[in-house]
Amino acid sequence: MMGNPIGPAQERPPIQAAARLPAWAGLVVLAVLLAALLILGLACGSVHVPIHAAASILFGRPVGDPVWRDILWQLRMPRCLTAALAGSGLAVSGLLMQTLFRNPLAGPYSLGISAGATLGVALAVLAGAGAGALPGLPALSHLGPQLGTAGSAVAGAAAVMLLVLAVSRRIRSNSTLLILGLMFGQIAGGLVAVLQAFSDSERLRAFTFWGFGSYAGVTWAQLPALGIATGLGILMAAFCAKPLNALLLGWTYARSLGVNAGRLRAMLLASTSLLAGAVTAFCGPVAFLGLAVPHLCRGMFRTADHRVLLPACVLLGAALSLASDLACRLPGGGRTLPLNAVTALVGAPVVIAILVRRRAARDE
C-alpha cells in the first residue's frame, strides 16, 4: 500500500509505452528528407537538370552548364526556397494555434486567419492602398509596395486572430470555434468579393492568379522579406516552447505553474499572424499544410513536447510543402496542378483520420 497511495495502482497491468523515436534521430531523418526534396525540386521541371548539378548548386559548388545554372538559380531556387519557407511557416503557425486553442483542427486556414490575410492583400492590391502605382502583385520588383502588401496581409491575419482569440474565451466547444473561424473567413471572403467588383480587370486578374496559391511568383528580390518574416515568427515561437508545453494543461494550470498568460498570448498572436500573414501574402492562401503537419509530427515523434515538435514542424512543413510543389509539376509538358488541389489531397485525409480516431477513442 505504501507504493500506491491513491487507490490500488494496478487497475490495469502496466503496459510498455509505445517505442518512441529519439528526437534527435527523427530530426536528422527529417533534415535528410528535406535536403533530398530540395535537390529533387531543383532537378525536376520542364527542362531536365541532372541530380548532381542540382546538388552542386545547393551546396555552393559551381555548375558547368550556364543554362542549367540560370534555370536553377533564377527560376527553381527561389521557388523551392519559397516552398520551404512557406511550409515551415504554415506548419509552425498551425502548431501554435492547435496548442493555443487546444483544438486539434485549428490552423491558419481552418480558423479563417488565411482569409483575413487574403482580405489584407485584397485591400492592398485591389483597393490600391499604394494608389495607382500598383501594376499588380506578381509584377512588383521593388520592395516597398511588396512590404506594404505583406504588412497589410499580416494586419488582416492579426485582426481575425484577435477576433478568434476573443471569442475563444467564451466558447468551450471545439467545433463551435471552428465554425466561427469559418464564418470569419466567409465575411473576409465576402468583403474581398465586394472589392473585386469595384476593381479594374488587370488588378483583378493579378489577384485571381495569386488566389490559386503558388510558390512560383516569388522572386529573389522578394525572398528576403518572406525569409525575415518567417524567421522572426519561428524565432518567437521558439521562445514560447516552454510555456506552450505548460499550456497543454490549459490556461488555469499554466498560470498556476507561473506562466505569464498575457505575454504568452501576445507572443503567440504576433507569431501566428506574422507567419500566416506573410506566407499568404507571398504564396496565396495555402490550405491544409498548417493543419496537417503538426499532427504528422506528433504521430511520428509520439510526443507533445514543443521543444521537439517545433523543429519537427519546421523540417516536415518545408519537406511536405516541397513535395506538394513537386506534385504540382508532375503532369509535365508545362502543365501544372493548382497547389491547393495537391495540399488538399494530402491534407484532407489527415484531417479525416484525426476525426475518425478521436470519435473511436470517445466511443470506447
Next chain:
Amino acid sequence: MTNRAVPLRTEALAVGYPGRAVLSGLDVELRAGELVCLLGPNGAGKSTLLRTLAGLQPPLAGRIWLEDRDAATLPAAARARRLAIVLTERMELGHLTVEDLAALGRYPHTGWSGRLGDEDREAIRRGLEEAGAWELRLRPCDELSDGEKQRAMLARALAQDPVALLLDEPTAFLDLPRRVGAMRALRRLARMRGRAVLVSTHDLDLALRAADRLWLVSAEGALRSGLPEELAISGAIGGTFDQGDVAFDRATGEFRIHGEAARSARLQGDPDIVFWTARALEREGIAAVSGAGAAGTAAGDGSAGAGTADIEVRAERGSAGPSWMWRAGGAEGRGSLEEMLRALRA
C-alpha cells in the same frame, strides 16, 4: 513573520468577484504537515477561495502569506515554487505520457528552455512515487482511467515541490474505496514532507475521519476553522449542512433523514447485525431504542423512551446465516431481514 511551520496564512482576506464578496474577513492558516479539508454547501465559495489562494484570481481585500512572503509581491514563478494546485477539470492530454506530465511540474524551477537537471529528475521521480503513479509513468495520459489520471495530475503537483498543495474535489470521480484511499494518501503526503495540504470536498464523512482540521464554509459567507471533533460537538457542522429533512447526527457523525418515527423497536442480539437492522428499520420510519447488546445504536432522537417499544426484534447469527425474530402487536414472525421488513410494513 518568518514562519516555516505555516506555509500559507491569510490576513483579513476577502474573496469573490468585483462587487460581490463571497467570503470575507478570513484569518486562517495552513500548518506544515496538516491535512485540512474545506467543506461547505454548494455555491458557498470553496472553489473561489481555492482559486484565490492559488493566485488564479485576485483577492478583493486582505493578504495571503506564502511562508514569509506576501503573495501579491511574489513573481508568478516564485509563487509556483511554493504552491501547487490540482483541479477537477478533465482534459485531453493526447501524446503526453504520465512522466511528461509530471515533468511539467518542474516549469517554475527550470530555465527558459525548460531543460531538466538532475535535481528536476529526482523531483519528478519522487512525485511519481509519492502519488502512486510510478507504474503509470510510460503510459500516455489519454489511456488512463479517471483514478489514474488523478494520480498523474497529483504527481505533477508534487514534482512542483510545493510547501502548500491545494486540491479541488480530488475524490469527485472516484468510487468509495478509492476515495478513502485517496484521502489517506493525501494525509500521508502532508505528514511525509511537512507539506500543508488543503482539500475541498463534499465528502463530509471522509473529511471528519481523515482531516487534521476542517475549514467550514457556511452559506452566509463565514469560515470556521477547527478540529473535526470540535466542530461536530459545537454543532457547527449541523449548522452548516442541515437542510430540510436532512440533519447531522452528533451521536453517530452521520446525516439522518428525519421522517417522523411513528414506531419504535427494541433490538437485541449480535451487535453487527443489530447495527444494520437499525439502519433498515430507520428507513421504514421505525426508531431503534437500545436493548441489551445493541450498544451504539441509540440513534433515535429519544422520542421513544428506552424500555417502551412497539416492536421487539431479536437478530442472531445462526449456523445457516443471520436470522431475525420479531414481535409487533399480536403478530410474531421469524425469517430473513427482507421478510421482517415486509411483515412490519403490512
